[in-house]
Amino acid sequence: MDFFDSIMLPFRWLVSVIMVGFHDGLTTIGMPPADGWTWTLAIIGLVLVIRAALIPVYLNQVKAQRRMRxxxxxxxxxxxxxxxxxxxxxxxxMAQEQMDLYKKHGTNPFSACLPLLIQTPFFFALFQVLSGISTAKDQGQGLGAMSHEQVRQFDASSIFGAPLSATLLHGGGGSGQVAVNILSIVMILAMTASQFITQKQILARNTPEDATASPFMRQQRMMLYALPLVFGVGGINFPIGVLIYWTTTNLWTMVQHFFVNDRQSPTQPPLATAE
Incomplete structure (x- = not known):
């Protein structure tokens, strides 16, 4: 096991524990254990748990972005x-005066990226779990908190004819490949579009007119186009389950942005609840 795998091991276990917990709960109320929708809802449940835990961090991000602008x-x-x-x-x-400004306003250039940075290891952990499903099944092993039987069930599960562990580059073959291609493209478009729309809303909201030409805003505009492009291109190698995860988390961000950011006026101070 290399250094990166050692770091990712606890995240893989946590991701698989949450997924198995939701899967077991759903099968208890009558959903088929090997059904693709059961595992899809388990992945969505994973998103809900992670994003709910990040709400305090997100509220601090709102304050940091407001102050930076x-x-x-x-x-x-x-x-x-x-x-x-x-x-x-x-x-x-200049560097010292810049740091004094950040300290005076109670922010820094990196605080706005914190929620994304915290989510990144969970994203990679889910990617590793879903990418290792077929190998674990062939070797007769479990994967993280998933038993071998659950690995086998996940490997056999699909939605709209597309296996959840398949990717656009490595689909199910035959008619399954067509389903994987169509669903992957739809999910990649939904993932990148939701990310672009949300970032554009965040960028446009509460930005002083005299700040639009600043280096910070130029950097934010670059990220507006760069991040969706990176995820869009990388999405061709994401399993369907990972695409479901990232699309769901982007939709969560859109809704969260509406209820938090858009309900504040441009001149209103940051949320007191984020303290």
């Missing part, structure tokens, strides 16, 4: 002050 005019003045000064002392002084 409101301090952009001050940052621009600071950049104009040191424009053309490339000596070491000036660069150090």
């Amino acid at each position: 409101l301090l952009q005019p001050d940052l621009k003045k600071l950049q104009d002050k040191y424009k053309g000064k490339t000596d070491q002392l000036s660069r150090q002084a």
